[in-house]
Amino acid sequence: MDEEQDPSGIAPLLMAIAQQDQQSFEQLYRLTSAKLFGICKRMLVQSSDAEDVLQEVYLTVWAKASQFDAQRGKPDTWLTTIARSKCIDRLRLGGVDRHTDLIDLDQLPEPEKIDxxxxxxxxxxxxxxxxxxxxxxxxxxxxxxxxxxxxxxxxxxxxxxxxxxxxxxxxxxxxxxxxxxx
CATH class of the missing domain: 1.10.10.10 (Winged helix-like DNA-binding domain superfamily/Winged helix DNA-binding domain)
Structure with a gap:
């Protein structure tokens, strides 16, 4: 995977994590936790629920880093998919707050811009x-x-x-x- 596909250098970290490298795991956490927490917070509303799910996300990353395949996708996408899936799992279990506001189709914010x-x-x-x-x-x-x-x-x-x-x-x-x- 070249720098254009992985500008943050996450793919090599995932490969090292697959070999149980704790320093790489810490570095991955520093690079990605804010973004992944934002995803969790957006989906789960309550910070405490988002924090719990974020921990589950990183436990999954630690256990399944060897399953990441740079030929099949970008590392950021792999991580956000894990976070989103964990949030959906938590929502399906129930007991957490979720967005229930009515959607006003006429008053929409513009899509967020990505870096x-x-x-x-x-x-x-x-x-x-x-x-x-x-x-x-x-x-x-x-x-x-x-x-x-x-x-x-x-x-x-x-x-x-x-x-x-x-x-x-x-x-x-x-x-x-x-x-x-x-």
């Missing part, structure tokens, strides 16, 4: 494709991925029938896929 040094071309393509989606499709897709919401949650938050929600997400993802494949 252009790390993700410039992929981020730009994704932003362009997302901006081409219908407003409601873009909103529910972003909410599903950022908050870990189910179809039922999204339907309740937007006040639309479940079938409509499924259609919005399906159409939005199909349009997004077609755009990204261009």
């Amino acid at each position: 252009p040094v790390e993700f410039a071309s992929d981020k730009q393509r994704l932003d362009n494709c997302l901006s081409n989606l219908q407003n409601q499709h873009r909103t529910v897709i972003r909410t599903a991925f950022l908050d870990g919401c189910t179809y039922h949650d999204l339907a309740a938050r937007t006040g639309v029938p479940l079938g409509t929600m499924k259609s919005w997400i399906r159409r939005g993802l199909m349009s997004l896929k077609a755009c990204l494949e261009k």
Whole structure:
């Protein structure tokens, strides 16, 4: 993996962690914990829940670092996928606060900008494709991925029938896929 694909140098750290290198693990934690905590906090609302899940994320990284394959994806993506999955697992177990606010489809914040040094071309393509989606499709897709919401949650938050929600997400993802494949 070259520097363009891994500008933060995380892939070599994961390889060292696979060999149980504690110093590399500490360095990985210093480089990535703020971002991963932000993901957990966004999905789980309560800081204490986010902190618990973040610990689970790093336990998983320690145990499964050998499963990271630089040929299949970027290390940042692998780490954020673990964090998101752990958050969703925690939400499914219940007992944690989650976002339940109604989504106002007319009052949407702009998508957050990602550091252009790390993700410039992929981020730009994704932003362009997302901006081409219908407003409601873009909103529910972003909410599903950022908050870990189910179809039922999204339907309740937007006040639309479940079938409509499924259609919005399906159409939005199909349009997004077609755009990204261009």
